[in-house]
Amino acid sequence: MRVFFICLSAVCALIISAVIVAKPWVTIHHAEPIVVKGYAERPVSADAGSLTAYVTTTGQTNAEAYESAGEALKKVQALSTGILGADIESVELPTSVQSVAKLNAAGKKTNVVDFYQVSRSLRFNTKNVTGLEKLGRALYDLNADGMRIEVSGPSFFVSDLDGIKLELVKEATSNGKERAQIMADSSGEKLGPLVAARQGVIQITKKNSTETESWGIYDTETIDKVVKLVVTVEYQIGR
Known part of the structure:
Protein backbone atom coordinates (compact mmCIF):
# COMPACT_ATOMS: atom_id res chain seq x y z
CA MET A 1 0.00 0.00 0.00
CA ARG A 2 2.85 2.34 0.87
CA VAL A 3 4.37 1.69 -2.57
CA PHE A 4 1.04 2.57 -4.19
CA PHE A 5 0.86 5.97 -2.49
CA ILE A 6 4.45 6.69 -3.43
CA CYS A 7 3.71 5.92 -7.08
CA LEU A 8 0.51 7.97 -6.98
CA SER A 9 2.36 10.96 -5.50
CA ALA A 10 5.00 10.71 -8.19
CA VAL A 11 2.36 10.68 -10.94
CA CYS A 12 0.61 13.72 -9.45
CA ALA A 13 3.89 15.59 -9.19
CA LEU A 14 4.64 14.89 -12.84
CA ILE A 15 1.19 16.15 -13.89
CA ILE A 16 1.54 19.36 -11.83
CA SER A 17 5.02 19.96 -13.24
CA ALA A 18 3.75 19.50 -16.76
CA VAL A 19 0.95 22.01 -16.19
CA ILE A 20 3.36 24.57 -14.72
CA VAL A 21 5.72 24.19 -17.67
CA ALA A 22 2.97 24.22 -20.29
CA LYS A 23 0.93 27.11 -18.87
CA PRO A 24 3.13 29.99 -20.17
CA TRP A 25 3.14 28.50 -23.67
CA VAL A 26 -0.66 28.13 -23.64
CA THR A 27 -1.07 31.75 -22.46
CA ILE A 28 1.07 33.09 -25.29
CA HIS A 29 -0.36 30.81 -27.93
CA HIS A 30 -3.96 31.75 -27.14
CA ALA A 31 -3.31 35.37 -26.18
CA GLU A 32 -5.81 37.93 -27.40
CA PRO A 33 -4.47 40.14 -30.20
CA ILE A 34 -3.30 43.65 -29.49
CA VAL A 35 -6.07 46.02 -30.55
CA VAL A 36 -5.11 49.66 -31.10
CA LYS A 37 -6.41 52.71 -32.92
CA GLY A 38 -4.26 54.56 -35.41
CA TYR A 39 -4.88 58.24 -36.08
CA ALA A 40 -4.06 60.64 -38.89
CA GLU A 41 -5.17 64.12 -39.81
CA ARG A 42 -4.39 66.69 -42.46
CA PRO A 43 -5.21 70.39 -42.82
CA VAL A 44 -6.96 71.18 -46.10
CA SER A 45 -8.44 74.21 -47.79
CA ALA A 46 -11.66 74.19 -49.78
CA ASP A 47 -11.16 74.70 -53.51
CA PHE A 157 -15.98 71.82 -50.39
CA VAL A 158 -12.74 69.92 -50.98
CA SER A 159 -12.72 68.34 -54.43
CA ASP A 160 -9.81 65.86 -54.08
CA LEU A 161 -11.08 63.99 -51.01
CA ASP A 162 -10.50 60.51 -52.44
CA GLY A 163 -6.77 61.07 -52.76
CA ILE A 164 -6.57 62.57 -49.28
CA LYS A 165 -8.52 59.64 -47.79
CA LEU A 166 -6.11 57.08 -49.26
CA GLU A 167 -3.12 58.94 -47.83
CA LEU A 168 -4.77 59.16 -44.42
CA VAL A 169 -5.53 55.42 -44.42
CA LYS A 170 -1.82 54.72 -44.93
CA GLU A 171 -0.76 57.17 -42.25
CA ALA A 172 -3.34 56.00 -39.70
CA THR A 173 -2.50 52.33 -40.29
CA SER A 174 1.22 53.06 -39.85
CA ASN A 175 0.45 54.99 -36.67
CA GLY A 176 -1.57 52.05 -35.36
CA LYS A 177 1.31 49.65 -36.00
CA GLU A 178 3.73 51.93 -34.14
CA ARG A 179 1.42 51.95 -31.12
CA ALA A 180 1.00 48.17 -31.24
CA GLN A 181 4.79 47.75 -31.44
CA ILE A 182 5.27 49.93 -28.37
CA MET A 183 2.70 47.88 -26.43
CA ALA A 184 4.31 44.59 -27.46
CA ASP A 185 7.82 45.78 -26.62
CA SER A 186 6.69 47.14 -23.26
CA SER A 187 5.23 43.75 -22.30
CA GLY A 188 8.23 41.78 -23.56
CA GLU A 189 6.34 40.20 -26.42
CA LYS A 190 6.97 40.01 -30.12
CA LEU A 191 4.54 41.76 -32.46
CA GLY A 192 3.02 39.28 -34.89
CA PRO A 193 1.19 39.74 -38.18
CA LEU A 194 -1.82 41.96 -38.78
CA VAL A 195 -5.03 39.95 -38.35
CA ALA A 196 -7.72 42.61 -38.80
CA ALA A 197 -8.14 46.27 -39.72
CA ARG A 198 -11.22 48.47 -39.74
CA GLN A 199 -11.45 51.97 -41.14
CA GLY A 200 -13.49 54.55 -39.27
CA VAL A 201 -15.56 57.29 -40.87
CA ILE A 202 -13.95 60.42 -42.24
CA GLN A 203 -14.38 63.52 -40.11
CA ILE A 204 -13.99 66.87 -41.90
CA THR A 205 -14.17 69.54 -39.24
CA LYS A 206 -13.35 73.16 -38.60
CA LYS A 207 -9.82 73.89 -37.44
CA ASN A 208 -9.20 73.26 -33.73
CA SER A 209 -12.50 71.39 -33.43
CA THR A 210 -12.98 68.25 -31.30
CA GLU A 211 -16.42 67.54 -32.74
CA THR A 212 -17.04 64.02 -34.04
CA GLU A 213 -20.07 62.00 -35.12
CA SER A 214 -20.47 58.25 -35.57
CA TRP A 215 -21.68 58.82 -39.15
CA GLY A 216 -19.00 61.41 -39.90
CA ILE A 217 -18.90 65.19 -40.24
CA TYR A 218 -18.45 67.34 -43.31
CA ASP A 219 -18.00 70.99 -42.36
CA THR A 220 -19.08 73.22 -45.25
CA GLU A 221 -19.06 76.55 -43.40
CA THR A 222 -15.33 77.26 -43.44
CA ILE A 223 -12.65 77.34 -46.12
CA ASP A 224 -9.86 75.96 -43.92
CA LYS A 225 -10.67 72.55 -42.51
CA VAL A 226 -9.05 69.43 -41.03
CA VAL A 227 -9.63 65.91 -42.39
CA LYS A 228 -9.34 63.22 -39.70
CA LEU A 229 -9.36 59.43 -39.82
CA VAL A 230 -9.12 56.66 -37.22
CA VAL A 231 -8.42 53.01 -38.07
CA THR A 232 -8.64 50.06 -35.69
CA VAL A 233 -5.93 47.41 -36.19
CA GLU A 234 -5.34 44.05 -34.51
CA TYR A 235 -1.97 42.28 -34.34
CA GLN A 236 -1.09 38.84 -33.06
CA ILE A 237 1.55 38.63 -30.34
CA GLY A 238 4.04 36.00 -29.22
CA ARG A 239 4.81 34.55 -32.65
Whole structure:
Protein backbone atom coordinates (compact mmCIF):
# COMPACT_ATOMS: atom_id res chain seq x y z
CA MET A 1 0.00 0.00 0.00
CA ARG A 2 2.85 2.34 0.87
CA VAL A 3 4.37 1.69 -2.57
CA PHE A 4 1.04 2.57 -4.19
CA PHE A 5 0.86 5.97 -2.49
CA ILE A 6 4.45 6.69 -3.43
CA CYS A 7 3.71 5.92 -7.08
CA LEU A 8 0.51 7.97 -6.98
CA SER A 9 2.36 10.96 -5.50
CA ALA A 10 5.00 10.71 -8.19
CA VAL A 11 2.36 10.68 -10.94
CA CYS A 12 0.61 13.72 -9.45
CA ALA A 13 3.89 15.59 -9.19
CA LEU A 14 4.64 14.89 -12.84
CA ILE A 15 1.19 16.15 -13.89
CA ILE A 16 1.54 19.36 -11.83
CA SER A 17 5.02 19.96 -13.24
CA ALA A 18 3.75 19.50 -16.76
CA VAL A 19 0.95 22.01 -16.19
CA ILE A 20 3.36 24.57 -14.72
CA VAL A 21 5.72 24.19 -17.67
CA ALA A 22 2.97 24.22 -20.29
CA LYS A 23 0.93 27.11 -18.87
CA PRO A 24 3.13 29.99 -20.17
CA TRP A 25 3.14 28.50 -23.67
CA VAL A 26 -0.66 28.13 -23.64
CA THR A 27 -1.07 31.75 -22.46
CA ILE A 28 1.07 33.09 -25.29
CA HIS A 29 -0.36 30.81 -27.93
CA HIS A 30 -3.96 31.75 -27.14
CA ALA A 31 -3.31 35.37 -26.18
CA GLU A 32 -5.81 37.93 -27.40
CA PRO A 33 -4.47 40.14 -30.20
CA ILE A 34 -3.30 43.65 -29.49
CA VAL A 35 -6.07 46.02 -30.55
CA VAL A 36 -5.11 49.66 -31.10
CA LYS A 37 -6.41 52.71 -32.92
CA GLY A 38 -4.26 54.56 -35.41
CA TYR A 39 -4.88 58.24 -36.08
CA ALA A 40 -4.06 60.64 -38.89
CA GLU A 41 -5.17 64.12 -39.81
CA ARG A 42 -4.39 66.69 -42.46
CA PRO A 43 -5.21 70.39 -42.82
CA VAL A 44 -6.96 71.18 -46.10
CA SER A 45 -8.44 74.21 -47.79
CA ALA A 46 -11.66 74.19 -49.78
CA ASP A 47 -11.16 74.70 -53.51
CA ALA A 48 -14.82 74.89 -54.55
CA GLY A 49 -17.98 76.44 -53.22
CA SER A 50 -21.61 77.22 -53.87
CA LEU A 51 -24.17 79.81 -52.86
CA THR A 52 -27.85 80.24 -53.64
CA ALA A 53 -29.64 83.61 -53.78
CA TYR A 54 -33.45 83.77 -53.55
CA VAL A 55 -35.36 86.92 -54.63
CA THR A 56 -39.05 87.50 -53.98
CA THR A 57 -41.17 90.19 -55.64
CA THR A 58 -44.86 91.06 -55.84
CA GLY A 59 -47.12 92.52 -58.49
CA GLN A 60 -50.77 93.15 -59.28
CA THR A 61 -50.52 90.56 -62.06
CA ASN A 62 -48.54 87.37 -62.44
CA ALA A 63 -46.60 88.85 -65.35
CA GLU A 64 -45.74 91.98 -63.42
CA ALA A 65 -44.41 90.00 -60.44
CA TYR A 66 -42.46 87.67 -62.71
CA GLU A 67 -40.88 90.53 -64.63
CA SER A 68 -39.93 92.27 -61.39
CA ALA A 69 -38.26 89.09 -60.13
CA GLY A 70 -36.33 88.86 -63.39
CA GLU A 71 -34.99 92.40 -62.92
CA ALA A 72 -33.92 91.50 -59.39
CA LEU A 73 -32.09 88.41 -60.68
CA LYS A 74 -30.22 90.58 -63.19
CA LYS A 75 -28.89 92.70 -60.34
CA VAL A 76 -27.83 89.57 -58.47
CA GLN A 77 -26.13 88.19 -61.57
CA ALA A 78 -24.29 91.45 -62.23
CA LEU A 79 -23.09 91.62 -58.63
CA SER A 80 -21.84 88.05 -58.69
CA THR A 81 -19.98 88.54 -61.98
CA GLY A 82 -18.39 91.72 -60.66
CA ILE A 83 -17.06 89.93 -57.58
CA LEU A 84 -16.27 86.46 -58.93
CA GLY A 85 -15.35 87.35 -62.51
CA ALA A 86 -15.58 84.71 -65.20
CA ASP A 87 -14.84 81.82 -62.82
CA ILE A 88 -18.49 81.19 -62.01
CA GLU A 89 -21.31 78.89 -63.02
CA SER A 90 -24.85 80.14 -62.41
CA VAL A 91 -27.90 77.89 -62.49
CA GLU A 92 -31.47 79.17 -62.20
CA LEU A 93 -33.62 76.98 -59.98
CA PRO A 94 -37.39 76.39 -60.37
CA THR A 95 -39.62 79.45 -60.01
CA SER A 96 -42.36 79.69 -57.40
CA VAL A 97 -45.57 81.64 -58.21
CA GLN A 98 -48.23 82.27 -55.60
CA SER A 99 -51.48 84.25 -55.64
CA VAL A 100 -52.35 85.98 -52.38
CA ALA A 101 -56.06 86.41 -51.65
CA LYS A 102 -57.65 89.56 -50.29
CA LEU A 103 -59.00 89.48 -46.76
CA ASN A 104 -62.47 90.61 -45.80
CA ALA A 105 -63.35 92.79 -42.81
CA ALA A 106 -63.30 89.72 -40.57
CA GLY A 107 -59.77 88.88 -41.66
CA LYS A 108 -60.79 85.83 -43.68
CA LYS A 109 -59.57 85.04 -47.18
CA THR A 110 -61.83 85.85 -50.11
CA ASN A 111 -61.86 84.53 -53.67
CA VAL A 112 -60.40 87.80 -54.96
CA VAL A 113 -56.66 87.92 -55.71
CA ASP A 114 -54.93 90.78 -53.90
CA PHE A 115 -51.50 90.39 -55.53
CA TYR A 116 -49.10 87.83 -56.95
CA GLN A 117 -45.82 86.78 -55.38
CA VAL A 118 -42.95 85.30 -57.42
CA SER A 119 -39.77 83.75 -56.02
CA ARG A 120 -36.82 83.07 -58.29
CA SER A 121 -33.34 81.89 -57.40
CA LEU A 122 -29.83 81.45 -58.74
CA ARG A 123 -27.23 78.99 -57.55
CA PHE A 124 -23.59 79.98 -58.06
CA ASN A 125 -20.79 77.44 -58.25
CA THR A 126 -17.19 78.61 -58.30
CA LYS A 127 -13.61 77.79 -57.39
CA ASN A 128 -13.09 81.36 -56.20
CA VAL A 129 -13.88 80.53 -52.59
CA THR A 130 -12.64 83.79 -51.09
CA GLY A 131 -14.71 85.75 -53.58
CA LEU A 132 -17.73 83.63 -52.68
CA GLU A 133 -17.47 84.76 -49.06
CA LYS A 134 -17.47 88.39 -50.22
CA LEU A 135 -20.43 87.76 -52.52
CA GLY A 136 -22.52 86.36 -49.68
CA ARG A 137 -22.09 89.54 -47.66
CA ALA A 138 -22.74 91.80 -50.65
CA LEU A 139 -25.98 90.02 -51.54
CA TYR A 140 -27.40 90.55 -48.07
CA ASP A 141 -26.69 94.26 -48.44
CA LEU A 142 -29.14 94.41 -51.37
CA ASN A 143 -31.94 94.24 -48.81
CA ALA A 144 -30.97 97.78 -47.81
CA ASP A 145 -31.90 98.88 -51.36
CA GLY A 146 -35.44 97.57 -50.98
CA MET A 147 -34.83 94.20 -52.62
CA ARG A 148 -36.21 91.17 -50.79
CA ILE A 149 -33.41 88.62 -50.96
CA GLU A 150 -32.33 85.60 -48.96
CA VAL A 151 -29.02 83.74 -49.24
CA SER A 152 -28.25 80.09 -48.56
CA GLY A 153 -24.55 79.49 -48.01
CA PRO A 154 -21.86 79.91 -48.98
CA SER A 155 -20.85 76.26 -48.66
CA PHE A 156 -17.23 75.21 -49.17
CA PHE A 157 -15.98 71.82 -50.39
CA VAL A 158 -12.74 69.92 -50.98
CA SER A 159 -12.72 68.34 -54.43
CA ASP A 160 -9.81 65.86 -54.08
CA LEU A 161 -11.08 63.99 -51.01
CA ASP A 162 -10.50 60.51 -52.44
CA GLY A 163 -6.77 61.07 -52.76
CA ILE A 164 -6.57 62.57 -49.28
CA LYS A 165 -8.52 59.64 -47.79
CA LEU A 166 -6.11 57.08 -49.26
CA GLU A 167 -3.12 58.94 -47.83
CA LEU A 168 -4.77 59.16 -44.42
CA VAL A 169 -5.53 55.42 -44.42
CA LYS A 170 -1.82 54.72 -44.93
CA GLU A 171 -0.76 57.17 -42.25
CA ALA A 172 -3.34 56.00 -39.70
CA THR A 173 -2.50 52.33 -40.29
CA SER A 174 1.22 53.06 -39.85
CA ASN A 175 0.45 54.99 -36.67
CA GLY A 176 -1.57 52.05 -35.36
CA LYS A 177 1.31 49.65 -36.00
CA GLU A 178 3.73 51.93 -34.14
CA ARG A 179 1.42 51.95 -31.12
CA ALA A 180 1.00 48.17 -31.24
CA GLN A 181 4.79 47.75 -31.44
CA ILE A 182 5.27 49.93 -28.37
CA MET A 183 2.70 47.88 -26.43
CA ALA A 184 4.31 44.59 -27.46
CA ASP A 185 7.82 45.78 -26.62
CA SER A 186 6.69 47.14 -23.26
CA SER A 187 5.23 43.75 -22.30
CA GLY A 188 8.23 41.78 -23.56
CA GLU A 189 6.34 40.20 -26.42
CA LYS A 190 6.97 40.01 -30.12
CA LEU A 191 4.54 41.76 -32.46
CA GLY A 192 3.02 39.28 -34.89
CA PRO A 193 1.19 39.74 -38.18
CA LEU A 194 -1.82 41.96 -38.78
CA VAL A 195 -5.03 39.95 -38.35
CA ALA A 196 -7.72 42.61 -38.80
CA ALA A 197 -8.14 46.27 -39.72
CA ARG A 198 -11.22 48.47 -39.74
CA GLN A 199 -11.45 51.97 -41.14
CA GLY A 200 -13.49 54.55 -39.27
CA VAL A 201 -15.56 57.29 -40.87
CA ILE A 202 -13.95 60.42 -42.24
CA GLN A 203 -14.38 63.52 -40.11
CA ILE A 204 -13.99 66.87 -41.90
CA THR A 205 -14.17 69.54 -39.24
CA LYS A 206 -13.35 73.16 -38.60
CA LYS A 207 -9.82 73.89 -37.44
CA ASN A 208 -9.20 73.26 -33.73
CA SER A 209 -12.50 71.39 -33.43
CA THR A 210 -12.98 68.25 -31.30
CA GLU A 211 -16.42 67.54 -32.74
CA THR A 212 -17.04 64.02 -34.04
CA GLU A 213 -20.07 62.00 -35.12
CA SER A 214 -20.47 58.25 -35.57
CA TRP A 215 -21.68 58.82 -39.15
CA GLY A 216 -19.00 61.41 -39.90
CA ILE A 217 -18.90 65.19 -40.24
CA TYR A 218 -18.45 67.34 -43.31
CA ASP A 219 -18.00 70.99 -42.36
CA THR A 220 -19.08 73.22 -45.25
CA GLU A 221 -19.06 76.55 -43.40
CA THR A 222 -15.33 77.26 -43.44
CA ILE A 223 -12.65 77.34 -46.12
CA ASP A 224 -9.86 75.96 -43.92
CA LYS A 225 -10.67 72.55 -42.51
CA VAL A 226 -9.05 69.43 -41.03
CA VAL A 227 -9.63 65.91 -42.39
CA LYS A 228 -9.34 63.22 -39.70
CA LEU A 229 -9.36 59.43 -39.82
CA VAL A 230 -9.12 56.66 -37.22
CA VAL A 231 -8.42 53.01 -38.07
CA THR A 232 -8.64 50.06 -35.69
CA VAL A 233 -5.93 47.41 -36.19
CA GLU A 234 -5.34 44.05 -34.51
CA TYR A 235 -1.97 42.28 -34.34
CA GLN A 236 -1.09 38.84 -33.06
CA ILE A 237 1.55 38.63 -30.34
CA GLY A 238 4.04 36.00 -29.22
CA ARG A 239 4.81 34.55 -32.65
